[in-house]
Amino acid sequence: MILAMDAKRNDLLTGFYEKMVLINTVESSLLNLFAEGLLRGTVHTCLGQEAIPTGVCAALEPGRDIVCSNHRGHGHFLAFGGEARPLIAEIMGDASGVCRGIGGSQHIQLGNFYSNGILGGMSPVATGMALAEKRKGSGGVVVQFLGDGALAEGVVSEAFNMAALWSLPILFAVESNGFAQSTPTALEHAGKLSARGAPYGIPITELDGNDVLAVHAAAQEAVGAARGAGGPQILFMNTYRLGPHSKGDDPRDPAEIARHAEQAPIPRARAGLDPEWCDTTDHRIAAEVAAIIQGIRSARIAAQ
Ligand SMILES: Cc1ncc(C[n+]2csc(CCOP(=O)(O)OP(=O)(O)O)c2C)c(N)n1
Structure with missing residues (x-):
């Protein structure tokens, strides 16, 4: 029995590791493309927050459930089953992108996403x-x-009220990374953020958002409750953004970032897996993403 549970946990962690590395690799590549001048507009990455999209979306039924994402949404898209190539092409403004290159980084729609x-x-x-x-x-x-910063928007409180009043099947998945752009949470919010559901009677669970297995377990429970007529749910997941807010705008102390990097979701998951398998997986995914980008760039040059 214990062996079977260990095997199931290992299978889950293996799949989650692959997904998180894919998200991380795509996001890092996007920052490189931006630095090269190949992306227009802006790009917000979820480096260091990969466990939240991965764990939450794994608790969803793709054909039936719906994901509403925000400005930091590439990880949500990939974790909900979106493919890397059309996503990268979209952000590169290419006609072969998910939304024909018109939506860009922050306005993506595909199926229920x-x-x-x-x-x-x-x-x-x-x-x-x-x-x-x-x-x-x-x-x-x-x-x-939504991010912790978004909890300061009045319209979010109105949505909490309506969702609770009408007992709607919705999960508000809060990614609390401690900052809204460059403003630390403590300078933006009064009171306890993780208690924001209480006035509306919305159950709220606070957890370590860097532990992908814990995120997945909490999401399964919250999604199950929402599906079972339990009304809205809130997951308040503590995490840390390792990349800049968008491209290069990062006033934080590099030593603080380095400290958090040790506790990021990918090294945490890696600690429970075979390091050789992890290395092979990292290299395979890096090669796949590099080939996708090279393909888009070559097609562009050929079309000129
Ligand atoms: C209505 C509105 N105001 C301001 C902005 C500019 N803006 C983009 S992201 C951001 C901070 C968001 O913080 P948070 O919700 O915590 O998410 P995070 O960026 O940390 O993931 C701001 C102020 C915006 N996009 N929309």
């Missing part, structure tokens, strides 16, 4: 979608990803 860069703007949209799913009786759950 929607992202938008207006802070907190997806809270009422996601709440409306949850109302629609409830009325249809589809059994679908909507997950809205």
Whole structure:
């Protein structure tokens, strides 16, 4: 029995590790492309936060559930089953991208995946979608990803109220990385952020957002509760953004970042896996992502 549980845990961790490395590799490559001048606009990466999209989206049913993402949404897209090539092409402004290169980094839509860069703007949209799913009786759950900074937006409080009042099937997945751009949480918010659900009677679970297995287990429970007519749920997941807010804007102490890097989701997961397998996986995924980018660049040159 214990052996079977260990094997299941290992299988889960293996799959999650691959997904997190894919997200990390794509995100790092995007920062390189930006530095090369190959991306227009801006790009927000989720480096260091890979466990949250990976663990939460693994608790969802792709054809039935809906993901509403934010400005930091590439990881959510990849974790919800989106492919790397059309995502990268989209962000590169290429016509072969998910939204024909028109949406860019922050405005991506494919199937049941929607992202938008207006802070907190997806809270009422996601709440409306949850109302629609409830009325249809589809059994679908909507997950809205938002940062701790977005909790200061009034529209998020309004969405919490409506979702609770109408007992809607929605999970608000808060990625608390301690900053809103360059403002530390303590300078932005009064009171205890992880208690924000209490006035609305929304169950809220606070957890270590860098532990992918813990995120997955909490998401399974919260999604199950929302699907089972338990109304809205909030997961308040503590994490740390290792990359800059967007491209190069990072006023934080490099020593602080280095300290957090040791506790990031990928090294944490790696500690429970075979290091040789991890190295092989890292190299394979790096080669796959490099080939995707090379392919897009070559096609572009050929078309000129
Ligand atoms: C309504 C609105 N105001 C301001 C911005 C600019 N902006 C983009 S991200 C961001 C900080 C977001 O912080 P948080 O919600 O904690 O998410 P994180 O960036 O930390 O993932 C701000 C102020 C915006 N996109 N929308």
